[in-house]
Amino acid sequence: MPRHSPERTKAFHAHKFQQSLVDVSSSDIEARDIQEKDLETDHLEWLLGPDQNSPRSVGISPAYSQKGGLRVLACALDIRVLVIKFHNSEAYGDGDVNGSGTRPRNTKRRKMLEEKMLCHPLITLYAFDLAQLALSLRLHTHLRLTEAIDIQSALRIPDRSIVDSVTVVVGDSIPVFSDNVHNTFENMLYKSNKDIELSGLVQRAWLCGWIGQYDFEGVKDLFYKSPKVDTTKFSEDVSFSLLDWIHVLQRCSIRNWTFYRRWHMIC
Numbered sequence: 001m002p003r004h005s006p007e008r009t010k011a012f013h014a015h016k017f018q019q020s021l022v023d024v025s026s027s028d029i030e031a032r033d034i035q036e037k038d039l040e041t042d043h044l045e046w047l048l049g050p051d052q053n054s055p056r057s058v059g060i061s062p063a064y065s066q067k068g069g070l071r072v073l074a075c076a077l078d079i080r081v082l083v084i085k086f087h088n089s090e091a092y093g094d095g096d097v098n099g100s101g102t103r104p105r106n107t108k109r110r111k112m113l114e115e116k117m118l119c120h121p122l123i124t125l126y127a128f129d130l131a132q133l134a135l136s137l138r139l140h141t142h143l144r145l146t147e148a149i150d151i152q153s154a155l156r157i158p159d160r161s162i163v164d165s166v167t168v169v170v171g172d173s174i175p176v177f178s179d180n181v182h183n184t185f186e187n188m189l190y191k192s193n194k195d196i197e198l199s200g201l202v203q204r205a206w207l208c209g210w211i212g213q214y215d216f217e218g219v220k221d222l223f224y225k226s227p228k229v230d231t232t233k234f235s236e237d238v239s240f241s242l243l244d245w246i247h248v249l250q251r252c253s254i255r256n257w258t259f260y261r262r263w264h265m266i267c
Contacts, residue, residue, distance in 0.1 A: 011034060011035070011038035011040075012032040012033060012034040012038070012043065013032065013033050013034075013193060014030070014031070014032055015030075015031040015032070015033065015195055015198060015202070016028040016029065016030055016031070017029045017031060017195070017198075017199050017202050017203065019203050019206055019207070020177060020180050020203070021166070021176070021177055021180050021181050021184060021203055021207050022166065022170065022174050022175070022176055022177065022207070022210075023174055023175040023176070023177065024174055026079065027079050028079070029076075029079050029080075029081055029202055029203070029206050030079055030080050030081070031074075031080075031081040031082075031083060031198065031202045032046070032080075032081070032082055032083065033083035033084075033085060033193045033198065034082070034083070034084060034085065035085050035087065036084055036085060036086050036087055036106055036109060036110075037087060037106060037109070039084060039109045039112070039113065041112065041116065043082060044082070044112070044113070044116045044117060046080065046082070047075060047077055047080050047081075047082040047117075048077060048116070048117065048123070049077070053122065054122065055122045055123075055124070056077060056122065056123050056124070057077075057123075057124050057126060057209060057212030057213045058075055058076065058077050058117065058123055058124070058125055058126070058209055058212070059075070059076040059077075059125075059126050059127070059204075059205045059206060059207065059208025059209025059210065059211070059212055060073060060074065060075050060076070060125050060126070060127045060133065060148075060205060060208060061073075061074050061076075061127060061128070061133075061201060061204035061205040061208055062074075062132075062133050062136060062188065063188055063189060063190035063201045064136070064188055064189060064190065065189070065190065066189065069136075069140050070086060070133075070136040070137060070140040070141060071085065071086060071190040072084065072085050072086065072190045072201065073086070073137070074201045074202055074204065074205035075117065075205060076202075076205035076206045076208065076209035076210075077209055078209070078213075079206070081202045081205050081206055083193075083198065083201065083202065084113070085193070086140070086141055087106065107142075110141065110142065110143055113143065114143060114144055114145075118137075118143060118144065118145040118146070119144060119145060119146045119232060120147075121146070121147070123147065124147045124148075124149060124212065124223075124228075125145055125147060125148040125149065126148075126149050126151055126208045126209060126211060126212035126223075127148065127149070127150065127151065127208050128150075128151050128152060128162050128165070128185065128204075128208060129150070129152070129160070130148055130149070130150035130151075130153075130229055131150065131229075134148060134229050134231050137231070138231050138234060144231045144232045144234070145229065145230075145231055145232075146228070146229075146230045146231075146232055147228050147230070148228060148229040148230070149212075149223055149226050149228060149229075150226070150229065151165050151208065151211060152165050153226060153227075154222050154223050154225075154226035155168045155169065155219075155222060156222075162181060162182070162185050163176065163178045163181050163182055165211075166181055166207070166211070168219075169211050169214055169216060169219050170214070170216060171216055171217060173216060181207075183200075184200045184203055184204055185204060187200060
């Protein structure tokens with residue numbers, strides 16, 4: 001995709017946040033929120049850096065609408081977080097304006113997002129509750145991902161507790177602010193791009209990316225050996241077959257079929 005003028009490329013709102021999830025000293029998290037229709041290569045280069053040949057660990061975290069649709073995706077590398085807000089009704093100029101409501105929107109930018117990050121062979125994605133996120137990406141935005149790791153599954157957390165997952169990663173070396181972690185992941189709804197509303201989303205993505213880069217007593221090895229979710233193996237049709245669901249659920253170590261029934265009804 002060609003570059004645009006600085007005025008066109010900017011098209012984002014900048015924010016700064018302090019993380020309050022683990023007791024580590026860190027610089028402010030620099031976040032930028034942008035509408036999907038304004039997303040350009042420069043925005044992804046700001047997040048990922050210029051070295052396209054270097055392996056990177058990117059944390060991703062979603063926020064949903066009241067009806068359960070995927071509204072926002074936050075992507076984090078180091079102390080940078082890019083918040084991408086998806087358009088959920090009208091097609092853009094490079095979309096299929098004559099298609100039905102189930103056809104992909106804004107296909108050029110979504111293809112760029114896949115190529116530059118979500119399906120990049122040297123980028124490993126880290127997320128909590130990855131099954132829900134991966135299926136929402138595919139159903140709601142027609143976006144695919146590869147090399148994606150479900151953190152709870154990789155760490156073999158029986159009850160999939162996020163607080164326990166963070167504790168396993170850091171051991172006794174770093175205090176975990178358990179209440180803050182619980183509260184931050186309790187509310188996954190997107191309301192607005194005000195700082196007070198974005199703070200939880202940004203911190204969730206930051207934590208996923210931080211965990212992906214943290215190496216304590218063999219944690220990296222657990223992630224390396226963990227099965228990866230790859231939704232490029234799904235059919236091109238937006239609907240999922242039972243085998244598609246099984247692929248994701250098995251790789252995320254989810255055996256509770258209530259999850260399947262609930263999301264099948266919503267989506």
